[in-house]
Structures are given as C-alpha cells and as structure tokens.
Amino acid sequence: MTNTNTLLDAAFRKAISQSLGFEADPLIGLSQNETFGDYQSNAAMGLAREVAQRSGQKTNPRAVAEKIIAQLDLGNMAEQVTIAGPGFINIRLSPVWLADQLTARSGDNRLGIDPAAHPRKVVVDYSGPNIAKQMHVGHLRSTIIGDCLARVIEYQHNQIIRQNHLGDWGTQFGMLIAYLRSQSQDTDARQDITDLEEFYRQAKKRFDELPTFAEEARNTVVQLQAGQSAELAAWRRIVDETRRHYQPIYDRLGVSLKPEHERGESFYNPMLQQVVEDLLSQGIAIRSEGAIVVFTEGFENPLIIQKSDGGYLYGTTDLAAIRYRAQKLGATRIIYTHDSRQAQHFAQVFATAARAGWAAGVSLEYAPFGTMLGADGKPFKTRSGDTVKLKDLLDEAEERAFGLVSQKNPELDEAHRRQIARAVGIGAVKYSDLSKDRTSDYVFNWDKMLSLDGNTAPYLQYVYARIKSIFRKAGKLPSPSAGRLQLDTPQEQALAKHLLRVGEIVESVARELKPHLLCAYLYDLAVRFSSFYENCPVLQSEPEIRQSRLALCDLTARTMALGLDLLGIEHPEQM
RNA sequence: GCAGCCGUAGCUCAGUUGGACAGAGCAGCGGAUUUCUAAUCCGCCGGUCGCAGGUUCGAAUCCUGCCGGCUGCACCA
Numbered sequence: 001m002t003n004t005n006t007l008l009d010a011a012f013r014k015a016i017s018q019s020l021g022f023e024a025d026p027l028i029g030l031s032q033n034e035t036f037g038d039y040q041s042n043a044a045m046g047l048a049r050e051v052a053q054r055s056g057q058k059t060n061p062r063a064v065a066e067k068i069i070a071q072l073d074l075g076n077m078a079e080q081v082t083i084a085g086p087g088f089i090n091i092r093l094s095p096v097w098l099a100d101q102l103t104a105r106s107g108d109n110r111l112g113i114d115p116a117a118h119p120r121k122v123v124v125d126y127s128g129p130n131i132a133k134q135m136h137v138g139h140l141r142s143t144i145i146g147d148c149l150a151r152v153i154e155y156q157h158n159q160i161i162r163q164n165h166l167g168d169w170g171t172q173f174g175m176l177i178a179y180l181r182s183q184s185q186d187t188d189a190r191q192d193i194t195d196l197e198e199f200y201r202q203a204k205k206r207f208d209e210l211p212t213f214a215e216e217a218r219n220t221v222v223q224l225q226a227g228q229s230a231e232l233a234a235w236r237r238i239v240d241e242t243r244r245h246y247q248p249i250y251d252r253l254g255v256s257l258k259p260e261h262e263r264g265e266s267f268y269n270p271m272l273q274q275v276v277e278d279l280l281s282q283g284i285a286i287r288s289e290g291a292i293v294v295f296t297e298g299f300e301n302p303l304i305i306q307k308s309d310g311g312y313l314y315g316t317t318d319l320a321a322i323r324y325r326a327q328k329l330g331a332t333r334i335i336y337t338h339d340s341r342q343a344q345h346f347a348q349v350f351a352t353a354a355r356a357g358w359a360a361g362v363s364l365e366y367a368p369f370g371t372m373l374g375a376d377g378k379p380f381k382t383r384s385g386d387t388v389k390l391k392d393l394l395d396e397a398e399e400r401a402f403g404l405v406s407q408k409n410p411e412l413d414e415a416h417r418r419q420i421a422r423a424v425g426i427g428a429v430k431y432s433d434l435s436k437d438r439t440s441d442y443v444f445n446w447d448k449m450l451s452l453d454g455n456t457a458p459y460l461q462y463v464y465a466r467i468k469s470i471f472r473k474a475g476k477l478p479s480p481s482a483g484r485l486q487l488d489t490p491q492e493q494a495l496a497k498h499l500l501r502v503g504e505i506v507e508s509v510a511r512e513l514k515p516h517l518l519c520a521y522l523y524d525l526a527v528r529f530s531s532f533y534e535n536c537p538v539l540q541s542e543p544e545i546r547q548s549r550l551a552l553c554d555l556t557a558r559t560m561a562l563g564l565d566l567l568g569i570e571h572p573e574q575m
Numbered sequence: 576g577c578a579g580c581c582g583u584a585g586c587u588c589a590g591u592u593g594g595a596c597a598g599a600g601c602a603g604c605g606g607a608u609u610u611c612u613a614a615u616c617c618g619c620c621g622g623u624c625g626c627a628g629g630u631u632c633g634a635a636u637c638c639u640g641c642c643g644g645c646u647g648c649a650c651c652a
Contacts, residue, residue, distance in 0.1 A: 029591055032598090042594055045632070061632080085595050086632070130652080167652065265652090291650050300577060300648070307650040314652050343579060344647055370580085371645085408614055436588065439580075441645075443587065447601095452614040454600040455588080462614055470611050508591080520589070523599085534607095534616045553611095575614070 001105060001112035003503045005029075005039065007077065008091065012041050015072040020051055020064070030501075037080070037090035038497060044068060044087035061087030098496050099485040105500070106485075106555050111562060113503040115157035116510075123161045123325045124150040126337040127250075127257055130167035131242045131264070132176055132196045135249055135390040137380055137444075138339075141369045144430050144568065145438055146337035147255045148515040149367065151566050156510055161329055164257050165321065166264030168239055171311075172200070174221030177234045178213065179203035181220075193245040196238060221311075225269060239264075249390055253426060254568050268320040272312040275320045276305055284355050296348045303348040318349045323358040333363045335513065340368035340439065367513040370441035372433075380444050394426060400450055401425030404458075409575070416574075423570035424458050425450070431457035434567055435519035455523045457569055460560060463526040465575040467557040470538055474550060486548040491532040498528050499555050506566070515567060522563040529556050 005028050012026030027042040044065035052059050065083045072081065079094035105112035126146020129135050154160040179199055180191075191199070206213045224231040243259065250257045276292055279285035285294045290308030305316045325331045336346060346366045353359045372380040382388055402421035409417065432449035436442040452458050487493045498521075505521040508514070538549040564571045 027594090029594090032591085032595075036595075040594090045594075048632085088595065128652095170652070172651085289649070293649075298578075302649070304650050309650080311650080313650070317652095340580070341646055342652095345652095347579090368580090377644095404614085409612095440588090441581085445587075448587070451601080456600090458614075462612080466612055466615085473611060504591095512592095516589085517591085520599090527599090530615065531617090533611080537611070539611050575612080 001101070001108070001114065001503070003114075003507070004093070004101075004500060005504055008039055008041070008074075011072060011074050011077075012043070012068070015068050016043065016047070019067040019071040020047065022050075022054070024050075031090065034494075036084060036088070037082070037092040039091045039093070041068075041089040041091070044083075044089060048087070065089050093497065095487045095493060095496075098493070098500065099487050101500055102496055102555065103484050103551075106551055111502055111555070111559055112500075113155070113506055119156070119158045120333050121159045121161065121329065121331045122153050122333040122335065123163055123329065123331040124153070124335045124337065125163045125165050125321075126150070127255070128165040128167060128338075129242070129246050131239050132172070132193075132200055133242070134193055134197060135246050136387040137372055137390060137393060138387065140390060140393070140429075141372065141433055141438070142337050142339070143250070143255055143257075144253065144433055145367070145369055145515060146335075147257065147568050148434055148518075148566065149335060149337065149509075149513055150256065151568060152506060152509045152515075152518070155506065155566060158333075161325075161331060162257060162261040163263050163321075163325070164261045166239075166262055166266075168264035169225075169266040169269060169317075170314075171217070171221055172204075173224060173235055173238070174219070175203045175207050175217040176200055176238065177224065177231055178217045178220040179206065180234065182213070182216075191238070191241055193241060196241060249394070252394060252422075253430070254570065256568070263321070265314065265317045268317045268324065271320040271324065272316045275316055275323065276312070279305065279319075279352070279356060282356060284352065294348070294352045296351045299344065299348060303345075303352060315345065315349055318346075319353055319356075319358070322349070322353045322362075322364070323356075326358055326360075326362045332361060333365065335365045335367055337367045337369070340370055342366075343368055365513065367438065369438040373441050373443045375443065375445065377443070393429065396446075397425035397429045397450075398422055399425075400446060401428065401458075404450060405575070412574075420572050420575055423572045424461060424575070427457035427461060427564075427569040430569055431460070431519065431567065434515040435523075437514065437516050455519070458575075460522055460526050460564065461569075461571055462575055463529050464557060464560045464564070464571045465573065466533065467529075467553050467560075468573045470550075470553055471557075474539055484548075485551055486545060488545075489532075489536055491528070491535045492549070492552060495525075495528045495532045495552060495556065498525055499552075499559055502559050502562070509566075518563055518566060522560060522567075525556065525559060525563070 008028045009026055012028060013023065016024050016026060024043060024047055029040060029042065031037045031040050045061040048059055048061040048064045051064055062083055065087045069081055069083070069089065074081070076094060077097050078091050080092040082090045084090055124146055127139060127143040129139050150160050150162055176199060179202060207217055220231060224235055247259065276285065279294060280292065285292050285305060288302065291304050292306035293302035293304050295302045303315045304313055305319065306312055322334065325334055350364045353364065374380045380388060398421050401424040402417060405417045405420050405424065428449040433442070435455055449456055450458060452462060485496070487496050501521070505518055509518050532552070536549060538546060538553060541549060561571050
C-alpha cells in the first residue's frame with residue numbers, strides 16, 4: 001500500500017505543475033513539530049524565486065503556497081492544510097482517513113509494506129571472520145549490521161546473496177601449516193580453535209626469528225596456492241575447525257549466515273592472475289617498484305594488486321570478487337559492511353573496478369562503521385588489554401540479563417528465565433550497536449544497554465510482552481478486520497499515525513543502509529504505545545472501543561515484531 | 576606531510592540531506608499505582624550546535640580558514 005509521503009508527493013507534484021506551470025519537487029517531509037501538523041511541504045520558499053523569474057512579476061513564498069493549495073486535491077486524506085511562517089504548507093491527516101488506512105493494513109500480513117517495485121539482485125558482504133582465530137568484538141558490528149541490512153532488503157523481495165568473505169587465504173596459512181608439520185603434530189588430528197590460536201602465535205614467533213622456517217613457510221604457501229593435496233587437506237581441516245567455532249556464534253547471535261554463504265578469499269584464488277592480466281592489458285595497472293599497481297586519482301599511494309614476489313593481495317581478491325559478483329552472480333547492487341578504516345581501500349577498489357568496466361550498471365556501496373569503544377573512550381578491551389572474545393561477550397550479556405530477569409521475575413522457572421535472558425541479553429548487545437548511526441564510533445556500556453528505560457532492546461521487548469499479556473487476558477483473539485478503528489483520543493491518534501509510517505522507514509533503511517532509523521522508529525512506537533497503554537484502558541472499555549483498541553494493540557505488536565525481526569532481535573511473549 | 580571521518584545538554588546519542596522556537600534517553604529534582612506486566616507513565620531543570628568568516632529569504636547541516644580528537648597512507652588483511 002502506498003506510503004503516505006508518496007501519496008502527498010504525487011498530489012503536490014500535480015498541484016505544483018497545474019498552478020505554476022512547471023515541475024518541481026514538493027519537498028514533502030514529516031512535520032518537525034506535531035503542533036504544526038503531520039506532514040509538510042517546504043517547496044514554496046524555494047519556488048518563489050523561480051516563479052518570479054519565469055513570470056517577470058514579483059511574488060512571495062506565501063503567495064506561491066496559496067496557488068499550490070488552490071490546485072491541491074488530497075481527497076479525504078487531510079483534515080487541514082494551512083500555510084505558516086514564511087511559506088510552509090502544513091498538512092494534518094484526517095482521523096477518518098487514518099482509520100481506514102490502518103484498518104486496511106491490519107488485514108495485510110505485510111502491514112501494508114510494499115515489495116520493491118523493481119526487485120534487484122543484491123550482494124551483502126559482511127562478517128568476514130579470520131580462519132584460525134576466534135571471533136572478537138571487532139567482528140561484531142560488521143556481522144550484525146550486515147545481517148540487518150540483508151534482512152531489510154530481503155523483506156522488500158529483492159534477491160539477497162549473503163557473502164561471508166572469510167579471511168581464509170594468505171601467507172599466514174603457510175606459516176601455520178609449516179609449524180604444525182614441524183611440530184610433528186599429526187595433521188590429521190583435530191585441533192581446537194584455541195590450539196590453533198596458540199600454534200599461530202608460536203608460528204609467528206618462529207617465522208620472525210628463524211629465517212629457515214620463514215623460507216619453509218613461504219614454500220608452503222606456494223604449495224598450498226598451487227593446490228598440493230597435503231597442504232590443501234591441512235588447510236581444509238583448519239577452516240573446518242574454525243567454522244565449528246564461529247557457526248555456533250552466528251546461531252547464538254541470531255545471524256542468518258550459514259556455511260553456504262561462505263565465499264572466502266580462497267574462492268577467488270583461481271581468478272587473480274586473470275584480474276591482473278586484464279588490468280595490465282587495459283593499461284589501468286602498471287609496473288612500479290617491482291610490483292603491479294593501480295594509481296587512483298586523489299590517492300598518493302597506489303592499490304597494489306601483485307607484489308614484487310608475485311603474490312597477490314586482498315585488493316586483488318576484492319577486485320576479483322566484484323567481477324564475480326557482477327558478472328557471474330548477476331548482482332546490480334553490492335553492499336560492503338566493513339570497518340571505516342577500509343575507506344581508502346574500498347575507494348581505490350571501486351574506482352579500479354569502474355575503470356575496468358566490471359561494475360557497469362552495478363551500484364557499489366560501502367557502508368562503513370566506527371569502532372566499539374570502552375567507557376574510557378578507547379577501543380573496547382579486556383582489563384588486561386586483550387581484545388574481547390565474542391563468545392565471552394555473549395556469555396556476559398546472557399549472564400547479566402539472567403540476573404535481571406531473576407530479580408524481576410523470580411517466580412518463573414529457571415529454564416524459562418534462561419530463555420528470556422538469552423533473548424534480552426543478546427538483543428541488548430545487538431540493539432545498542434544497531435541503534436547508533438553506524439558511521440561513528442560508539443561507547444559500549446553494559447548497564448545502559450540492559451536498562452529497561454530509554455532506547456534499549458529490553459524496553460522494546462517489554463512493550464511487546466505487555467501487549468501479549470493483554471491478549472492472554474483477553475481470551476479469544478479479535479478478528480483484525482472486525483469493525484473499523486476509532487481514533488478518539490490523542491494517544492490513539494498519535495499511535496495510529498506512527499503505525500502508518502512503517503513502510504516509509506523500511507524504505508529509508510534499505511536506501512540509506514542505516515538500521516538506526518528503524519531502531520528510532522521502534523523506540524518511538526514503544527513510547528507512543530506506552531502512553532496509550534497508560535491512558536486508554538483496553539479490556540475494560542465498551543465493546544466497540546475495546547475492539548478498536550485491541551486492533552491497535554495487535555497492529556503495534558505485529559509492527560514491533562516485524563521491526564525486531566528485521567533487526568535480528570528476538571521478542572519473547574513474556575518477560 | 577597527504578587523505579578521510581568527527582566535534583550538538585554533565586553523560587550516551589538523534590537531527591528526515593538547507594527550513595519554523597535544536598530533539599530524545601540517562602543522570603538530577605518533583606509527581607502518578609484499589610486499574611490490562613510500575614521492568615511503566617507525566618512534569619521540571621539543562622545547549623554560544625568546537626571557533627571565526629562566507630554563501631542566502633533561511634545554516635547544526637553547504638564553502639573557506641583555524642582549534643581539538645580519531646583513522647588510513649607501497650608490496651599484512
């Protein structure tokens with residue numbers, strides 16, 4: 001169903017062209033202050049000059065606004081259209097129209113959110129853990145932001161291709177395999193992830209200290225990359241072991257990544273030589289200081305695609321991936337959810353891919369994010385200064401949440417409390433991240449994210465649980481389409497107007513790649529519902545009002561559930 | 576040195592891409608509970624939008640220059 005802002009945009013466009021004789025953007029937006037109205041058009045101010053130029057007569061914004069309104073046909077949408085200040089056109093939606101719209105949406109399992117008019121094939125590249133290492137907090141943001149974007153864009157019926165670009169290739173594996181061999185470790189024996197990390201540390205040490213070992217490690221890489229079976233087998237075991245570590249973390253986080261989404265760096269290995277050759281033959285890449293590089297305007301240093309020793313780098317892999325995703329997978333939009341420190345790298349890679357013609361008709365979008373900081377404003381670390389393991393972080397989140405649930409609801413049995421604690425604890429960690437604009441650094445704070453006050457996951461989950469509680473007490477569920485909504489009180493109207501906006505929000509999240517817009521929307525929804533809940537009794541009211549309010553509750557619960565689903569956050573029936 | 580990001584209330588953050596008197600939450604202060612989960616709600620207090628210019632009807636937002644912070648910068652990823 002068409003979003004309100006789209007309906008207004010169309011009506012105003014028509015009115016502008018009829019009254020002024022030319023086309024212009026009506027600049028429709030939400031009112032910043034609800035005392036003015038619900039939506040506003042800010043076009044008249046800017047248009048006044050153009051009107052004066054075209055007609056050769058002096059005019060002013062308010063007069064232009066008058067002309068536009070004279071031609072404006074909003075049907076029964078608006079209760080009031082007024083001109084204010086220098087020439088703002090304020091629109092107040094009519095409660096009857098609102099009620100009709102919402103009634104229609106309550107019968108729709110998509111809550112009136114339209115699928116994309118032109119569905120696309122969209123690659124989302126996110127998470128990308130390193131093989132032979134445990135996941136740590138540095139992987140958290142990419143994993144959950146990327147997953148949220150994938151869910152939102154997928155909900156619009158675009159075809160999403162999740163790509164987990166594992167760090168599974170490169171010199172470090174030669175080192176690790178050579179070390180395991182030299183330890184006369186039975187390479188057939190299974191190594192735990194923590195063993196692998198320890199071996200890696202020792203291998204690195206020996207690599208730096210022993211030139212003969214360094215040489216051996218380099219040879220092993222060559223053998224691995226040439227596909228020697230023994231080395232390949234050892235490598236596969238390392239990858240498998242690492243997956244046994246990270247897949248449970250994805251599952252626990254409620255992240256939709258599965259093994260079939262893995263396309264690690266190794267996958268592109270066979271394509272790298274061709275990438276370099278093609279860039280050379282197109283004259284895009286050149287030889288410089290023994291390496292093969294691409295210079296990009298605006299950057300002093302080049303993107304190196306082949307080292308002087310013949311080895312390839314991650315830029316080469318990224319270029320191969322773009323070509324593969326565009327040409328083989330047929331993607332027309334490729335989204336990278338990666339650390340903002342990669343900005344220059346991606347700028348150079350995107351520019352190179354564009355010059356090579358590999359991204360024709362493809363939108364390459366980099367959705368960077370900042371660093372997780374501790375309370376001291378420095379990167380989030382353990383007390384001893386180590387990086388925080390994701391597993392430990394999630395353990396602590398659940399443990400803290402379990403403490404809170406036990407305190408608030410001691411009568412629930414332990415298994416139930418554990419289950420709620422999982423939803424609340426993990427949800428809190430994810431939400432505290434998703435609710436901030438991803439581009440800036442953010443401060444990690446356990447107490448704030450687990451608080452039931454303010455813009456937190458537990459607060460949203462609580463609102464959902466409260467509604468569910470009403471329905472448990474109400475007995476049989478109302479039929480959503482039974483009767484029409486009655487929006488008599490300010491709280492009901494405020495809630496209704498907000499419910500109607502969900503489609504606009506989903507659209508902006510997908511377009512701007514900003515999950516925090518959805519969080520802000522859901523928080524606002526929770527606040528409005530809470531106000532409604534305080535002021536408007538549901539079950540005790542007269543039958544018609546009761547039915548209408550139950551329908552509002554049902555819509556709120558479904559909207560909240562959908563929003564939390566898109567964020568990848570659970571919503572327990574009870575808290 | 577070059578490039579990028581950032582600076583908004585005591586703290587954590589928004590600010591719909593140039594619109595109306597800059598908004599939330601937390602903390603602080605004061606209220607509300609015979610009522611569907613008080614894990615809640617309502618009110619008050621709190622800002623020279625880093626500083627200075629400029630662009631224009633209009634700037635937290637765009638441009639320039641300072642100040643302060645973070646990040647990246649040739650063969651790691």
